[in-house]
Amino acid sequence: MGLSPDRITVWLERDVLRIPVGDSLVGRIFDGKGEALDGLPSNFAPLSLPVNGAPINPIRRSSPDIYVETGISALDMMNTLVRGQKLPIFSGAGLPANELAVQIVEGANIPGSADPFLVVFAAMGITRREAQYFMEAFRKSGALSTGVFFLNLASDSVVERLLTPRLALTAAEYFAFNRGYNVLVVMTDMLAYCDALREVSAAREEVPGRRGYPGYMYSDLAELYERAGCVAGLPGSVTQIPIITMPDDDMTHPVVDLSGYITEGQITLDRSIQEKGIYPPIDVLPCLSRLMNKGIGKGKTFPQHRAMADQLYACYARAREVERMRLIVGDDGLTSLERTYLTFGGMFEKNFLAQGKEGRTLAASEKIAWKCLSVLPASELFKLPESYVAENMGREGGRS
Amino acid sequence: MRKTGVISGISGPVVTVKPRQPVYMFEVTRVGSSGLLGEVIRIQKGSVYVQVYEDTSGLAYGDEVVFEDDLLSVELGPGLLGGVFDGIGRPLRTLGEEGIFLPRGANLPTIGSETVYPYLPALSPGDEVNPGDVMGRVRENANFTASVMFPPGEAPGRVAWRADEGEYSPREAVIRLEDGREFSMVQRWRVRIPRPVSTRLPLEVPLLTGQRILDTLFPIPLGGAAVLPGGFGTGKTVTQQSLAKWCSADVIIYVGCGERGNEMTEVLEEFPELVDPGTGGPLMNRTVLVANTSNMPVAAREASIYLGMTLGEFYRDMGYNVAIMADSTSRWAEALREIGGRLEEMPGEEGYPAYLGSRLAQYYERAGRSRSLGSPGRIGSITVVNAVSPAGGDFSEPVTQASLRMSGAFWALDKGLAQQRHFPAINWRQSYTLYDEMLTPWFREALGEEWFSLKAFMKEVLEKEQSLLDLVQLVGRDGLSEGDKWTLFLAELYRVLFLQQNAFSATDASFPLPRQRDLLLVLKELNDLAEAFLARGGFFEQISEFPLRAELLRLRESEEEDLAGRGAEWCTNLSEKLASLEVMAG
């Protein structure tokens, strides 16, 4: 599919493109240039905003610090999502990123607040089948009638693909900062978005950078991702869950790499964990939520939350290391403590990670975490306060 | 005469102009009807290329451009400390009064005129005044007194009148010379040009960071330069923020160069609440924040590090020790690349312009320790700590390599360590400092000869651990000798207790140098006890059954001053327990 000169004209005009915003957007489905796809009348609203937006003045931001419960243990306990964060899912071809995103959207709630998130969905270059999956899921959860949807499918215009997230984020900013909603933006697939950027850049005969992507891709992606956040003194927020397919499961691919450099952490899906039959197949080791510390702890979740996450990380990292070593030296070469770590690793994967589609409260996740940790001797749990260990394992500890 | 031209082309942040009069390189321009600030970056065949410091959408072919016959400059004076500025020095606080989002084409002075500052003159009528001379002192905030200096580059003169002690607004004249020239507390400086000094001085005092691994293994001097490269999420920003909070400099310039908005907000929320150990005042009172985030205009990102450096030099000239943290050099280099690409320059390695290395060198050259111009004599320094964000986390890329050549310390962040949550994820095998030797006299003076043997011992243990781990891969842990098992265990203690440091723990975020020595001492004594025990026929298992890790952690976390004393006590205690084991066995 080539670019015709008139399409390039559309691109040059994007800078002045505006989208009408108002309550009339709610429950509507649009294409990548903002035209109605749902057979309803076109979108009219008194206020229209430039889709490129403008940078939020850092002085006006407030640090995201409100815990969002997703119902997923690997997130809530170890990589907490915080209201106003940009937290992408790094996925691989065939891994269930869409299912996980839907599960997050369905589960996401701010404890103590009755208002659900307003969902804004931007589909970029995904297949019709994937789009249908999302729309069906949104219909079931009721999000369809309360959210705003922008669909640019794989067969649609690449130039419009560059507009799609901008339309979505402009709508999101409107609902967040003009209307006070907590908005959850799902953007998928950022890889397709960047491929469109590359295609347009090549057509403009620009100097290509790494793997042919334009040198300004970092800035371009930042223009999108930085539109997440909270503003001091205003009630609303924009939280982003972008989905990025890693070509060849390669985390150093420029699209993945640059995204990682801009977003505030990542949730990484892993093929070998998927092969163990674990859903969601999250590899927690490369996962990170940079804003977690601000949203958890005393008065927010539970006092030992950070220590618990650290302890689970330390133990699971050790278990994985022992597993690697076992492949070389065999079971006999392992000490008894090392074998205990293997047991822990297995339990952690089967009980804590593998939760299926069922949502869990944080308290339930904590209980399961303890079930896994208590196979280890108490002396190994040195990241946790002793009183907390004693309370949950008894004075004796698990093993001895 | 007003020099003008018209726009003949636009490509992102680069605008092509047909000038009507001669213009020069790096001349400042005002572009279009909203007067967007720009700078000439190339002159070719009757066309001039201007990089514009703002979003260029809305500019049109034929729009008017004005050339201002000046180079990009910044105002220096009271009101900088505690302030937040974009890459070209516009005050973001003032801009923030106009709305959530940054407006385009705002034209605001760096230093506002609303505040008055207490001023004390240092000269009297009849005194001669030369560049760099201190004309007076101004109380910039409750914890900081700044010098008002006669601007470098001005011709000397004789004082005819000077303001009395009192409160003055920054732009009010505080001195008049016999030739009629008047000076206020504010001066301008061209950001791309280093401010002159009298003499450069050797580096001999460390910048103490409160970070165990840095102060002990990879120290840098006041006036030195360190690079901090690492893939995403490895801890560049957290480390730089820790340094900004706890390091022993008098003034911190924190440059957010193409990074996240929320990280700037974090500094703005935290620093006013934290106490500066040096002054007892809020940390924000010694800090200037330059915030040109990733979504702000890319040309202003390019300028931001020069702005930060110039601010730093201003305080250095007053005789202060300044530390500049720039996060991240890679985003600056990418701005250079993006603009180079728009000029259709011949790209060098990985698309970066061929002059990447020389530009970086010019920047790093501005670090150092020096005697300032003018009197009274003052010695100041600029220490640079720059983060680098290599594509794919691969340190062989051009920006990391060029930075490495320019700086004296390399603090390599390691993805593997970060994934294991070993923080700070500074790889102790890959990192280095070239400053060790010049700092030796200072450390010897401060901590005694023992310091060096304690350090050497830790390094030795960590070295041994590496080769033992290779062995374990072959035979398993059970196949090791008792001594080797102990060494592995001890190495882990060094890693967990000493190398790891939690930036978010109130008791661990900053760890003073003497305590670092005390902690090393405890670990060394522990080793001596254990080795003796094993030599007498004891088993490693017997030692490892003691909750050593937990007890040592508690010892480290304890807020009590006397770590050395309590450590010695703990060791005595342990040695008794070990002895009783032997009695039982015997």
Ligand SMILES: Nc1ncnc2c1ncn2[C@@H]1O[C@H](COP(=O)(O)OP(=O)(O)OP(=O)(O)O)[C@@H](O)[C@H]1O
């Ligand atoms: N010293 C530390 N103590 C505790 N946690 C740390 C420390 N250093 C880093 N971390 C953890 O690592 C995370 C990532 O650190 P940071 O944001 O500094 O990475 P970065 O290298 O700046 O990444 P990017 O290049 O994407 O900006 C932090 O959010 C924090 O959870």
Ligand SMILES: [Mg+2]
């Ligand atoms: Mg960072």
